[in-house]
Amino acid sequence: DIVMTQSPDSLAVSLGERATINCKSSQSVLYSSNNKNYLAWYQQKPGQPPKLLIYWASTRESGVPDRFSGSGSGTDFTLTISSLQAEDVAVYYCQQYYSTPPSITFGQGTRLEIK
Amino acid sequence: QVQLVESGGGVVQPGGSLRLSCAASGFTFSSYGMHWVRQAPGKGLEWVAFIRYDGSNKYYADSVKGRFTISRDNSKNTLYLQMNSLRAEDTAVYYCAKDVTAAGLNYFDYWGQGTLVTVSS
Numbered sequence: 001d002i003v004m005t006q007s008p009d010s011l012a013v014s015l016g017e018r019a020t021i022n023c024k025s026s027q028s029v030l031y032s033s034n035n036k037n038y039l040a041w042y043q044q045k046p047g048q049p050p051k052l053l054i055y056w057a058s059t060r061e062s063g064v065p066d067r068f069s070g071s072g073s074g075t076d077f078t079l080t081i082s083s084l085q086a087e088d089v090a091v092y093y094c095q096q097y098y099s100t101p102p103s104i105t106f107g108q109g110t111r112l113e114i115k
Numbered sequence: 116q117v118q119l120v121e122s123g124g125g126v127v128q129p130g131g132s133l134r135l136s137c138a139a140s141g142f143t144f145s146s147y148g149m150h151w152v153r154q155a156p157g158k159g160l161e162w163v164a165f166i167r168y169d170g171s172n173k174y175y176a177d178s179v180k181g182r183f184t185i186s187r188d189n190s191k192n193t194l195y196l197q198m199n200s201l202r203a204e205d206t207a208v209y210y211c212a213k214d215v216t217a218a219g220l221n222y223f224d225y226w227g228q229g230t231l232v233t234v235s236s
Contacts (some may be wrong), residue, residue, distance in 0.1 A: 001177075040222035042160075049210055049226035050160065061224070093160055095222060102174045102220045104150075104162035 002026050002096050006107035012115040019081040021110045023094035028074045033096065038098035041070055042078045044089045044109075053092075054079065081112075089113055117141040117225045119211050124230030131201050131234070137194040137211030137227055145169075145189035148214035150223060151196045153207035153232075163209070166198065168217040179205075201234045208232075 003026040014017040029038045037057035042050035052061045054070035057077055067082045081088055094107040123135040137149070151163040164185040165174045174187050184197040194211050208231050212223035 038221075043225075044160075049228055050223075050228075052222060052224050055215075095160075097221050102141065102219055103167075103174045103176070106160040106162065109159045110175075 001103055002099050002105055003028065004094055004096055004105050004107040006092075006094060006110045008110060009108070010111040010113065012113045013084045014080075015086065016083050017115075019084050019088070019112055021079045021092050021094075023072075023077040023079070023107050025075045025077075025096055029096045029098035030074050037073055037077070038096055038097045039070075039072070039077050040097065041068075042093045042095065043088075043090045044093065050093060062077070074108045084112075084114070086114060117213065119225060119227035121209065121211055121227045121230035124209065124232045125153065125231045126235060127201055128236050129202060129234055132197070132199045133201065133232060135196040135198070135209055135211075135230060135232070136180075137196075137212070139192045139194065139211075142213070142225075144187075145190040146217055148217055148219065148221075149185075149187060149194045150212045150214060150220075151183075151185060151194075151207075151221070152210045152212050152226075153209045154210070154229070155204075158207075165214070165220050166194070172218070174220065199231070201232075203234050206232060206234050 039057040041054040044050040058070045172195040210229045213225040
């Protein structure tokens with residue numbers, strides 16, 4: 001299975017500042033035939049199910065504020081929140097959907113708090 | 116609007132069985148693959164199982180293979196997870212989640228609120 005490793009495990013950022021979360025896969029999730037990275041990001045607030053933020057590594061889901069952006073390719077990916085808002089306090093997960101045989105794995109999560 | 120409502124969770128003894136259901140509405144259920152994802156208390160997300168839109172293909176995490184069975188009834192817009200030989204480590208909130216496509220394993224655009232399964236004697 002592809003192992004997804006996020007860093008850091010937790011992060012404290014001041015309101016209005018940039019937050020950066022990293023995700024590394026144990027093997028490439030870039031499919032060469034379509035040049036797409038099979039990587040998604042989710043936000044989970046306490047007591048709620050996860051919410052899709054980003055797919056194909058950098059495509060923002062409809063309705064997600066543009067302060068959220070995804071970047072990276074191959075094995076190294078980043079979720080950036082350009083200007084942290086109070087409502088962004090949550091745990092963030094990356095997820096790969098590249099595996100063959102079919103399988104899905106998540107990173108361990110990064111807890112984001114206000115400094 | 117899309118709604119996914121899980122039910123069937125509860126407390127069960129080790130070695131016991133439980134069947135979870137997920138009632139779907141607000142989209143054409145029979146056109147999308149569906150998943151179960153679980154989250155142990157205070158822990159991260161773990162993908163459990165996937166079923167193709169027509170039920171013809173199913174995939175499982177190694178941790179549940181041979182013990183859990185995913186199924187669906189498109190006439191009832193309902194997804195199921197039959198869980199047998201339950202272990203303490205199966206204790207988790209179980210979410211059903213909608214895939215963005217019909218046949219492949221991709222990302223999830225909608226999630227239910229989850230149902231808690233506790234395996235304890």
